[in-house]
Amino acid sequence: MKQKPHRETIGLLAVCQRSPSWKPSYSHPEVVVSAQSAGKSDPKSPQAGLPSETVRGFVSLFLALYLLGCALTVAGNSGSGASLLVSTVKSRLFSPWMVPLWLDLGFDYRLTYGQLDDADHVIVVEPWDATAEAQAIRFPAAGSSGIAANRWRTLAGWLEPEIVPEEVAGLLPTAMAESLFDQLGSEDLRVRCLRFAMPERSTFDAAAEPALEQATVARVRRVAGSVQLLPVEEQRDVAPVVSPASDQGGTP
Amino acid sequence: MNSQPTVEPVSFSQQFGTSWNAFWFLPADGRPLAVIRILTAVLGLVLWSSYAADLQRWFGPDGVVSPEVMATWRRAYGVSLFDAATTAASLWAVYGLGFAAFASLLVGLGTPIAAPLAAVLWVSILHRGPMLIGPADDVLAILLWCLVIGRSGDHLSLDARLRRARGTTPPGPSVRNRLALSLLGVHASGITIAAVLAQLKGDIWWDGTAAWWLLSGREHTPASLMAAMAASDYLTNLLTHAITLFEIAFAAGVWVAGLRGSLVALGIVAWPLIGWLSGDLAWGCGMATLGLAWAPETVCRWSGSAGGKSLVAGPG
Numbered sequence: 001m002k003q004k005p006h007r008e009t010i011g012l013l014a015v016c017q018r019s020p021s022w023k024p025s026y027s028h029p030e031v032v033v034s035a036q037s038a039g040k041s042d043p044k045s046p047q048a049g050l051p052s053e054t055v056r057g058f059v060s061l062f063l064a065l066y067l068l069g070c071a072l073t074v075a076g077n078s079g080s081g082a083s084l085l086v087s088t089v090k091s092r093l094f095s096p097w098m099v100p101l102w103l104d105l106g107f108d109y110r111l112t113y114g115q116l117d118d119a120d121h122v123i124v125v126e127p128w129d130a131t132a133e134a135q136a137i138r139f140p141a142a143g144s145s146g147i148a149a150n151r152w153r154t155l156a157g158w159l160e161p162e163i164v165p166e167e168v169a170g171l172l173p174t175a176m177a178e179s180l181f182d183q184l185g186s187e188d189l190r191v192r193c194l195r196f197a198m199p200e201r202s203t204f205d206a207a208a209e210p211a212l213e214q215a216t217v218a219r220v221r222r223v224a225g226s227v228q229l230l231p232v233e234e235q236r237d238v239a240p241v242v243s244p245a246s247d248q249g250g251t252p
Numbered sequence: 253m254n255s256q257p258t259v260e261p262v263s264f265s266q267q268f269g270t271s272w273n274a275f276w277f278l279p280a281d282g283r284p285l286a287v288i289r290i291l292t293a294v295l296g297l298v299l300w301s302s303y304a305a306d307l308q309r310w311f312g313p314d315g316v317v318s319p320e321v322m323a324t325w326r327r328a329y330g331v332s333l334f335d336a337a338t339t340a341a342s343l344w345a346v347y348g349l350g351f352a353a354f355a356s357l358l359v360g361l362g363t364p365i366a367a368p369l370a371a372v373l374w375v376s377i378l379h380r381g382p383m384l385i386g387p388a389d390d391v392l393a394i395l396l397w398c399l400v401i402g403r404s405g406d407h408l409s410l411d412a413r414l415r416r417a418r419g420t421t422p423p424g425p426s427v428r429n430r431l432a433l434s435l436l437g438v439h440a441s442g443i444t445i446a447a448v449l450a451q452l453k454g455d456i457w458w459d460g461t462a463a464w465w466l467l468s469g470r471e472h473t474p475a476s477l478m479a480a481m482a483a484s485d486y487l488t489n490l491l492t493h494a495i496t497l498f499e500i501a502f503a504a505g506v507w508v509a510g511l512r513g514s515l516v517a518l519g520i521v522a523w524p525l526i527g528w529l530s531g532d533l534a535w536g537c538g539m540a541t542l543g544l545a546w547a548p549e550t551v552c553r554w555s556g557s558a559g560g561k562s563l564v565a566g567p568g
Contacts, residue, residue, distance in 0.1 A: 080453065151386075171324055198465065
């Protein structure tokens with residue numbers, strides 16, 4: 001029986017439902033042999049294993065929606081911002097079901113831009129009046145490697161002033177200190193975020209240990225059960241104060 | 253009477269529909285997906301156990317990631333089974349359940365239950381501590397959800413052994429396997445495109461120094477490789493451009509049947525190497541596992557199946 005030529009369709013669902021036959025990979029790409037397309041009941045026909053048109057249609061619809069959602073999540077989580085249109089469509093139609101499944105992802109794995117926040121970070125917590133290094137606790141512990149240590153480094157990276165939003169900057173230091181008051185036996189702690197220095201190629205010394213530099217520091221204390229985050233003035237390099245009087249040879 | 257079949261021109265929509273059906277719905281053998289299941293479970297066990305040592309310090313009643321901290325980082329609509337674990341004992345119980353789910357997935361015991369359970373628990377722990385996660389965690393989530401769709405326990409599993417012991421007919425190719433493999437393949441290509449686009453926004457990926465900055469600023473650095481790169485501009489440039497070129501070739505080339513096998517084979521080596529260079533070997537292994545979906549006939553050969561080729565034409 002000769003099959004009628006199929007009508008042109010524009011919708012994806014219609015295309016998949018009306019697709020006349022499974023075409024073997026060895027057939028000519030430009031033509032289809034109608035006599036083969038009638039073989040839906042033929043068990044040797046590759047189409048025999050395909051699900052029904054209705055099932056294919058529904059699955060195709062869901063796939064198209066999902067792939068659109070994926071495209072929007074990549075566009076909307078790019079790290080370069082997103083347009084109002086993309087973010088609105090994504091947040092209203094796709095985020096409600098893609099976020100719980102951990103599928104609302106940008107996959108923008110830049111690996112590195114050579115910036116400070118690309119360096120490894122560590123957190124050091126110690127009593128505010130500590131005099132000995134032994135009283136400090138470091139996360140991850142010095143020399144530790146592996147995925148657990150990487151998780152600590154990722155957490156420490158969130159203390160980096162360059163990337164953490166100002167309104168939440170104090171949350172993690174406070175939480176770190178709260179969990180360590182008893183262990184350190186002090187109600188007044190210093191929480192430091194240190195980053196490993198990123199040497200230029202020209203200054204690299206293979207024999208030297210990687211150097212640490214301070215990214216940020218916070219003071220957290222507990223007074224009568226209330227936890228307080230105190231601002232810490234960073235020490236800055238300043239020019240020596242020269243009194244005008246001494247310049248003029250007088251007594252300052 | 254002319255018995256010759258008539259030949260009709262094929263429209264674009266028909267071609268597209270036929271290709272779409274073949275890509276998503278042609279029944280596929282379960283062995284490649286079984287191999288991916290085993291590799292995913294190994295990766296899952298490694299990543300899951302990375303929470304063990306500090307589980308209470310992070311998520312315990314007095315942990316660093318307190319409900320207030322978590323609420324600040326967690327995105328709208330995020331939910332976690334770990335929210336219900338408010339005591340140390342319940343936290344260990346949920347954690348232990350996840351370990352059991354991944355172990356079951358590895359050996360293929362009760363796979364239709366183990367796969368969704370592992371996926372749900374995995375995204376739960378990610379939502380519980382979103383400030384602790386890295387790229388490998390995202391990739392594992394994708395792998396697990398695709399395993400939920402496919403019938404990954406039909407082969408290389410205790411489920412299959414039990415079925416044989418009962419004398420049940422071994423399952424044949426399945427549309428669910430094809431859907432899972434194709435989704436994995438699309439994600440492998442899509443993630444690579446997104447990653448390479450993100451990289452190319454940085455100048456260092458153009459001036460050829462990115463490989464140096466991948467290693468610089470790390471606590472544990474391969475000093476000999478850094479010394480070699482410090483001594484040679486060309487080596488640094490070569491490594492940087494090789495990463496970019498591989499990613500571009502992988503993202504686009506896997507859609508070309510003639511290049512697919514070679515690129516997947518290259519990816520098995522290249523992805524873990526890139527992961528190691530960037531300090532996240534697990535991510536590299538996850539990407540290599542995702543890439544396997546593009547060459548199921550190769551995976552079939554590894555897993556000892558001779559007859560899979562016609563059944564596993566691969567996504568695309």
